[in-house]
Amino acid sequence: MMARPADRGPEFLQGLAGQLLVNEPMSRHTTWRTGGTAQYFYTPADRQDLLALLARLPGDIPVHWVGLGSNLLVRDGGLSGIVIRTAKGLNEITVHPGRVLYAESGVSCAKIARRAAQCNLTGVEFLAGVPGSFGGALAMNAGAFSGETWQWVKQVEWVDRSGNISIHPSAEVRHAYREVELPAETWILGGWLALEKAGPGYRGRDRIRDFLDRRAASQPVQSANAGSVFRNPAGDFAARLIEEAGLKGRESGDAVISPVHSNFIINRGRATSADIENLIRLARNEVRRCSGIELETEVRIIGEAA
Ligand SMILES: Cc1cc2nc3c(=O)[nH]c(=O)nc-3n(C[C@H](O)[C@H](O)[C@H](O)COP(=O)(O)OP(=O)(O)OC[C@H]3O[C@@H](n4cnc5c(N)ncnc54)[C@H](O)[C@@H]3O)c2cc1C
Structure with missing residues (x-):
């Protein structure tokens, strides 16, 4: 047609x-x-x-x-x-002589972890289980198992709305736990990671497998979700606070606070974004009421309500 x-x-x-x-x-x-x-x-x-x-x-x-x-x-x-x-068109990945890996923002985190390990470069094996793009990992400072993306960033290149591209060493970019300050209307095109040369006997594939197994054992990996919904507050865990507030397994429509990991909300199949947002609101209100702690979302919420 x-x-x-x-x-x-x-x-x-x-x-x-x-x-x-x-x-x-x-x-x-x-x-x-x-x-x-x-x-x-x-x-x-x-x-x-x-x-x-x-x-x-x-x-x-x-x-x-x-x-x-x-x-x-x-x-x-x-x-x-x-x-x-970005995921599809911006997909160049290069390992430079030495220990620097460059990737464009559309490359998947899993590919970065695998390519680095194949080249005997260690540090970002944790990215193997992060189901996002490199650009998303750089924008969010994705991390797992005590590793964080920006721990390894040498420099990033970004583009503004007018198409101006500039390169910025990591010291120039304010970043913290799951937080990166980019100028308004600026987006990441790619980044350079300065990794460590692995020692003798390094088995990157085993290290990646171990991270993936640990994840499969503790997260609802079979259901549609977006990873941790809330950032962990200083010195505590969002999952623990949500569980303490008695919310494990709570439902709104087809959205459920995961019985496996309370900081995950899963879509059983027909959930709407409003169902998910209802649970986000519920968790924030109940955790505030029970423990006085204000949870902040790690997930980004955009768009108009229906
Ligand atoms: C099962 C599961 C497990 C997860 N585990 C982890 C984990 O262990 N650790 C962790 O940190 N996260 C985890 N996440 C969350 C998520 O995978 C990461 O935050 C990831 O880095 C997001 O990448 P993305 O490409 O999907 O970003 P998107 O969801 O597409 O975007 C997220 C935000 O980043 C911005 N963004 C994306 N690309 C760019 C760019 N190129 N330039 C500027 N801004 C950009 C978007 O505008 C948006 O605001 C998990 C998610 C799932 C579903």
Whole structure:
């Protein structure tokens, strides 16, 4: 069937090399499998194509970047403006002589962990179980098993809305636990990791396998979720506080506070983003009431309510 002209999107998005989708359900692009539609959803073919897109964007159109949508709750009313998806087009990965690995933001975290280990570079094996993109890991300072992404960052390159690219050493970028301060309307194109040379007898694959096994034993890896919903407050664990508030297994529609790990909310199949947000609100209110602690979300919540 021929697309109606209205389905092709506006003139300024025509003739680019990447893929444009109009009114694309974000449930196809988030690990929670929920969320309304994105007005325009664009996957650049490569870096040049991304720059061509940025050069054409009118100044007033909202821009949202996503990687693999593993830390994202998009509300059911969806997103106006354009979503730019890095995972697919920005996928260069290079290991430089020495111990530096460069990757573009669309490369998956798992690929980075594997490539580093294959090259006998150690440090980021923990990324193997983070189901996001490198750009997402850099934007969120993803971490696990006492490792953190920014512990290994040498420098990052970012692009602003006008397409200006600049490189910034890690000391220039304020970062903390699950937090990175980027200038407004600036997005990460790629980053360089300075890793450690592994010693004799290093078996990267075994180390990665061990991390994946530990994760499988403690997290609801079979159900749709977005990892830890809340950041751990200083000196405590969000999961412990949620469990103490008696919320393990609580439901809203088809969303459930995981009986396996209380800081995970799972979608049993038909949950909406509103169901998930109800549980987020419930957990914050009950934890505040029971322990006086204000939980902050680690997941990013965007879009309009239905
Ligand atoms: C089963 C499971 C386990 C998980 N385990 C962990 C874990 O152990 N540790 C951990 O830290 N996280 C974990 N997560 C959360 C998530 O995988 C990480 O936060 C990941 O880094 C997000 O990457 P993403 O590409 O999916 O980002 P998205 O969800 O696509 O985006 C998240 C945020 O980053 C921004 N962003 C994405 N790409 C860019 C870019 N290139 N430039 C600027 N901003 C960008 C987005 O705009 C958004 O605000 C887990 C999630 C799941 C589902």
